[in-house]
Amino acid sequence: MTDQTSKERKMLLQEVEGLLSFIAFPILVVDCSGRVIHVNPTAEHVWRRSQVVLLNQALQKLVDSPQLIEFVEKGKPLRDFPVDVLEAAGRRHPYLCRLHPLFVNRQVEGAILQFTEQVVETEFKKNRKYVTRYSFEDIRGHSPSTMALKEQARKIAKSDSTVLIRGESGTGKEVLAQSIHHASTRSTGPFVAINCAAIPEALLESELFGYEDGAFTGAKKGGKPGRFELALHGTLFLDEIGDMPSYLQAKLLRVLQERRIERIGGSESIPVDARLIAATHKDLEAMIVSGQFREDLFYRLHVIPLYVPPLRERTEDLYDLIQFYMKFFGDRLGKEPKRFTTQAMKCLLDYHWPGNIRELENTMEYIVNLEIGDLVTISSLPTTIRANETNEEVQPAIVPPPPTLSEFSLEKTEEQLIIQAIQRFGKSTEGKRKAAEFLGISVATLYRRLSKINRKHTFT
Ligand SMILES: Nc1ncnc2c1ncn2[C@@H]1O[C@H](COP(=O)(O)OP(=O)(O)OP(=O)(O)O)[C@@H](O)[C@H]1O
Known part of the structure; x- marks a missing residue:
């Protein structure tokens, strides 16, 4: 030749x-x-x-x-x-x-x-465990930070780059991760989640990487695939990554570099085809300084950083979330939606929500469950949230309304809520429909109340 x-x-x-x-x-x-x-x-x-x-x-x-x-x-x-x-x-x-x-x-x-x-139907598609429940449409809230976060996440959903989602517990990190998967090219593949803090350290390694037959005492016959393998063509969500023990951090780093894994007790190198999304509420930078988190792993994960702000920093979202959960639990429990007095609403808005959306969700379930008629007052709120208001009431600047005024404030409160809702959604037919939905009343009731207000204030 x-x-x-x-x-x-x-x-x-x-x-x-x-x-x-x-x-x-x-x-x-x-x-x-x-x-x-x-x-x-x-x-x-x-x-x-x-x-x-x-x-x-x-x-x-x-x-x-x-x-x-x-x-x-x-x-x-x-x-x-x-x-x-x-x-x-x-x-x-x-x-x-x-x-x-x-x-x-x-x-x-x-x-x-x-x-x-x-x-x-593949095993994964049949297995509802690996199917997402949330998409971007399920992320309620119109605050500038929520809108910006959704836009940013939508933009990066299609790529395969690793995402690190940070934010306090209960802010919706997993909801965001699922939404990214749902909008990605891998959406027909599985979304496999693992909570590194919830699984005992000894089990975490085999859960992540799987094992071969006879790898250790008690190992399942025939071996078991790990989450990396189960996430084939899909997304692997590593929740609470800050809680991953250091020896596994080193192993994870290798996987991210080589895109391959080996099952425990196995010698075969298996290619990884999963997009990685990690999440944590921990201060990883501080953990790097104290030697608890590997800096090299941090930079491997920190390719696309997303931050979900705490609820107290996006109180504008509260209206949407309250409305959503009121309807959600109302439907589920077969109860009519309730309305809030201005004071009760103010109390919810002023509360600092340490448990974020998860806490709000529980609060709404509590409220919907209570037999309190259709109006939610301060006294119908859980004590932890009321305590917040009580503290404020001792401040001389805020004078609690005398009991005799309560009937008057009830009507006034209702009026204010209706006016606020109309200002928010607009005076169009569609706006009024949305306002009625927001207030948890029928459109006919809204029109009746509006004409009453109109007669008083010429507000249409
Ligand atoms: N924007 C949102 N709209 C509606 N519901 C939401 C939203 N964000 C979160 N939730 C709800 O709040 C709850 C907590 O969300 P999620 O589990 O995603 O939080 P997290 O930040 O991952 O919490 P943790 O750090 O404790 O794992 C869930 O029940 C979810 O349905």
Whole structure:
């Protein structure tokens, strides 16, 4: 072979490899005896074995179909031929195979095999555990910070870069992570969550990385895939990453660098195809200084940082959230929506919500459960929230209304709430519909009340 021919052959080979790597379907190229001579990167994910391991393997070990090898040997083209792909751990997956025979001088030299997943419900799709409940539409609130956060998250949803979500407990970090997954190109894949603080340290490693048969006493027969494997083609949500023990931080760092894992007790390197979203309420920078969190891991995770502000810093969201949960629990418990007195609403707005949206959700469930008629007053609020108001009432600047005024303030309060709602949603028919919904009253009632107010103040 001349130098020129050899150079051309090398170029051609590189071109073929490059083209194979662009193809999103798994491809195996085999010689006429069924020995693998080329694989593309997608095949690594399907067989969960590296290219190095797949090369030279016999086709029969990768695909369960005795006829397939016959077709290869005979050079018979195939389209949508059903086969079972055999994964490293012994699991089988139904695929459809397309065979393109390779001939040299009319002699069969091998075949290109392309595989397409059969459209059957996969284990993951059937398993509701890995399905998201939330999308961006479920993130209530119109405060500037919530709007900006949603916009930012929508923008980055489509990329595969690692996301680090920070914010106090109960602010909605997991809701945001699920929404990102839902809007991503991986939305048909699983959303696998693991809470690093909730799982005992000894179990966390095997939960994350899985294990092989007999890896340790008590290990399940046949081994078990870890969350990284379960999140194949989907998203892995590592909640409370700040609570991950240091030896696992080091292991996670390696996975992020190499995009591969090894099951405990296993030697095979399995490619990782999952987008990573981590979350924490901890001050990771302070933890780096105190040596509790690895700086190198922090920078690997901190690719797209998102911050969910505490509820007390976005009180504008309270109106939407109260309204939403009032309806949600009302529907669930078969109760009519209730309205708030201005004082009760002010009390909720002034409260500092240390438990954030989770606490608000519980508070609303409590209120809807109470048999208090359709008006929520200060006395119907949970004591922790009322205590806040009581403290303020001892301040001389705020004089509690005398009991005789309460009837008067009830009407006035109602009036104020209606006026505020109309100012907020507008005077159009749609605006009034929204205002009625917001206030938890029927549109007819709103019109009746408005005409009463109108008669008093010429407010339409
Ligand atoms: N913007 C939102 N709109 C409506 N509900 C929300 C919103 N954000 C959070 N929630 C609700 O608040 C609760 C807490 O949310 P989530 O579990 O996502 O918080 P978190 O920040 O991940 O909490 P933790 O740090 O404790 O895990 C959930 O029940 C969720 O439904």
